[in-house]
Amino acid sequence: MRDIHVQEVTKAVKEMCISANYHLGKDVYKRLVLSEEREESPIGKEILNNIIKNADIATENEVPMCQDTGLVTLFIEIGQDVHFIGGDLNQAINEGVSQGYQEGYLRKSVVEDPLKRKNTGDNTPAVVHSSIVPGEQVRITVAPKGFGSENMCKLKMLKPSDGQKGVEDFVVEVVAIAGPNPCPPIVVGVGIGGTFEKAALLAKKAMLREVDDKNNNEYYAEMEERLLEKINNLGIGPQGLGGRATALTVKVEKYPTHIAGLPVAVAINCHASRHEERVL
Amino acid sequence: MGNEIKRISTPFTKDAVKSLKAGDIVNITGTIYTGRDAAHQRLVDTLKEGKALPFAIKDSIIYYVGPTPAKPGQVIGSAGPTTSYRMDDLTVPLLEQGLSGMIGKGARAEKVIAGMKEYGAVYFGAIGGAAALIASSIKKSTVIAYEDLGPEAIRELEVVDFPVIVVIDSEGNNMYDTEKIKYAR
Numbered sequence: 001m002r003d004i005h006v007q008e009v010t011k012a013v014k015e016m017c018i019s020a021n022y023h024l025g026k027d028v029y030k031r032l033v034l035s036e037e038r039e040e041s042p043i044g045k046e047i048l049n050n051i052i053k054n055a056d057i058a059t060e061n062e063v064p065m066c067q068d069t070g071l072v073t074l075f076i077e078i079g080q081d082v083h084f085i086g087g088d089l090n091q092a093i094n095e096g097v098s099q100g101y102q103e104g105y106l107r108k109s110v111v112e113d114p115l116k117r118k119n120t121g122d123n124t125p126a127v128v129h130s131s132i133v134p135g136e137q138v139r140i141t142v143a144p145k146g147f148g149s150e151n152m153c154k155l156k157m158l159k160p161s162d163g164q165k166g167v168e169d170f171v172v173e174v175v176a177i178a179g180p181n182p183c184p185p186i187v188v189g190v191g192i193g194g195t196f197e198k199a200a201l202l203a204k205k206a207m208l209r210e211v212d213d214k215n216n217n218e219y220y221a222e223m224e225e226r227l228l229e230k231i232n233n234l235g236i237g238p239q240g241l242g243g244r245a246t247a248l249t250v251k252v253e254k255y256p257t258h259i260a261g262l263p264v265a266v267a268i269n270c271h272a273s274r275h276e277e278r279v280l
Numbered sequence: 281m282g283n284e285i286k287r288i289s290t291p292f293t294k295d296a297v298k299s300l301k302a303g304d305i306v307n308i309t310g311t312i313y314t315g316r317d318a319a320h321q322r323l324v325d326t327l328k329e330g331k332a333l334p335f336a337i338k339d340s341i342i343y344y345v346g347p348t349p350a351k352p353g354q355v356i357g358s359a360g361p362t363t364s365y366r367m368d369d370l371t372v373p374l375l376e377q378g379l380s381g382m383i384g385k386g387a388r389a390e391k392v393i394a395g396m397k398e399y400g401a402v403y404f405g406a407i408g409g410a411a412a413l414i415a416s417s418i419k420k421s422t423v424i425a426y427e428d429l430g431p432e433a434i435r436e437l438e439v440v441d442f443p444v445i446v447v448i449d450s451e452g453n454n455m456y457d458t459e460k461i462k463y464a465r
Contacts, residue, residue: 041463043303043445047407050443054410064348064358067411067431105357107348107431117318119430148363148385148408180456181363181386183408235464239385239407241445242459272409 002136003085004280006092009140012278013096013126016142017072018104020276021064024055027211028187028248028273035185035238035245044243048185051238051271065272069106070144072097072126073204079135090128098122109147129201141208143275149182149268155200158262167192167264168223172230174266175247180240183270185248187211188231191265194255203267206251208275213251220252227252238271248273287441291339292380294400300446302453306404307441312341312383314435316362319426320370327373334425334434338378343406345383346431347415356421356437360411361385364403368392375399383444387456397452404444405455417442 024032029052036048058065074093084092101108101123110124111117133139154174158166171190178186191202215221227250237243248271257263288296290310300306313335315323326333344364348357364384371382372395380401385408396403406414420438427433448454 041459043459044463050407050410050413054407054413057416058358058412061412063351063354063412063415065412066409067346067348067358067360068362069348105349105351107346107357109346109431151363179387180405181365183385233465235460235462237460237463239405240387240460241405241447241455242461242463244463270409 001081001083002079003083004138005086006084006089007086008280009089009092009138010096010099012140012280013074013093013142014100014103016140016276016278017097017100017106017144020142020144020274021069021104021106022062023059024065024272025275028271029055031211031248032185032271035248039238039243039245041237041241041243043241044238044245047238047241048245064106066146066270067107068109068146068148069101070146070274071110071150072123073143073145074126074128075141075143075205075208076128076130077133077139078130079137080132081136082138093126093128094124097124097126138280139277140280141275141277143208145274146270149186149270152178152182152268153203153266155196155263155265157196158264160260160262162262164223166262168227168230170264171227171266172234175231175236175268176234178268179236182268184236184240185238185245185271187269187273188227188247188250189267189269190227190250190252191267192252192254192263193257194263195257196263198255199263199265200267202253202255203265206253207267207269207273209251211249215252220254224250224252290341292341293339294380297380297400297402297450300402300449302446302449302455302458304446306444306446308341308444309440309442310438312343312437312439312442314345314347314437315342316344316346316432317366318429318432319434320367322426324370324373327377333377335436337374339380340378341381341383342374342379343383343437348431350421356415356418358411359415359418361406361408364388371395375401388448393448393452393454396448396450400450402446402450403448405447406444414443
């Protein structure tokens with residue numbers, strides 16, 4: 001049994017909220033540079049160049065890359081031999097979000113009630129997904145996500161007979177409908193199987209994989225490649241103004257499902273795909 | 281971007297509106313106003329009540345943005361465009377009042393494009409996510425209305441060479457429709 005003080009969680013969450021908003025991930029940066037080199041559209045190339053320049057400025061000046069510093073989605077994997085001490089874990093997480101958004105000069109974009117819409121003032125609460133895993137470590141992933149891209153995510157309960165083609169057609173359709181809105185070139189996460197909520201969670205988790213990471217299941221690795229090609233063949237391009245770079249990467253995750261079902265969720269992230277991970 | 285940069289200044293007159301075509305790269309210098317979801321609702325409600333708007337809307341440009349808080353020494357925080365379609369239901373009444381330009385990102389509804397053609401207006405795209413870069417062209421920021429809305433308050437911005445692209449012009453030519461076909465396979 002290992003004791004972890006919840007203040008450590010607060011500190012880690014605070015630092016990750018700030019860092020994820022100031023610094024573009026190295027894997028994403030690398031892929032943007034590659035996309036700029038390959039882009040056929042002159043205007044698309046210029047846009048990618050500006051996106052890279054923006055990331056450099058944000059890092060250098062320690063300012064947010066984007067004004068929509070997002071709603072924080074937080075994944076926490078808790079080792080079953082961990083014992084949290086010193087307070088309430090959920091409060092500690094939200095305290096970290098609050099401190100990070102205040103001290104980092106990040107925008108407070110959360111409203112307390114979805115219909116009455118009063119701002120909570122400190123960007124809390126986060127949306128927290130926790131899971132219990134073996135061991136005595138705690139892995140925290142902070143993913144602040146803007147709603148330009150979040151509003152373009154979709155889920156559909158397909159029929160088993162729709163099969164692979166049905167899944168792929170739906171993914172491409174969702175990206176085509178999103179068009180310029182989610183700030184392409186986008187990162188696409190696809191969740192297949194499970195239940196209604198499991199599919200959405202899988203799609204969100206899929207987007208957290210490194211850009212260069214290949215699916216370790218050959219069938220799904222091929223699907224990821226094929227989907228990326230189909231999406232880029234839409235021609236939407238950077239900012240939707242035409243071009244070859246519509247998506248930077250497509251990641252697919254799956255889970256066992258019911259004999260009567262084929263849930264599919266498509267999560268879309270913008271070109272910044274902000275997230276940071278830390279192990280306590 | 282290959283094309284020559286066109287420079288416009290505010291007020292953005294109807295003659296200037298007509299001179300711009302979809303695909304033009306434009307730098308804007310002068311005064312523009314910020315406004316997004318909640319501010320648009322209040323502007324439209326104000327018009328319904330027959331009251332005066334908080335700024336002169338004729339020949340003006342509205343930028344759909346909710347900036348991050350300014351750090352000490354900064355004029356404004358990061359300030360990139362937000363997605364425009366959420367303002368679609370609240371845009372035509374402002375076009376009727378003479379609004380000439382909108383800066384945002386993403387697609388617009390047919391009724392907005394029809395209004396732009398009828399009243400003469402341009403829809404500019406700024407690069408979504410390039411918020412730190414864009415902020416460098418904003419020289420002054422003053423909250424002039426709805427301060428209680430925080431990031432959604434209406435700000436008067438003084439900008440110099442603010443970089444945008446004409447996505448939809450006053451004739452309804454729309455780059456979101458015309459360009460993707462060229463790169464589709």
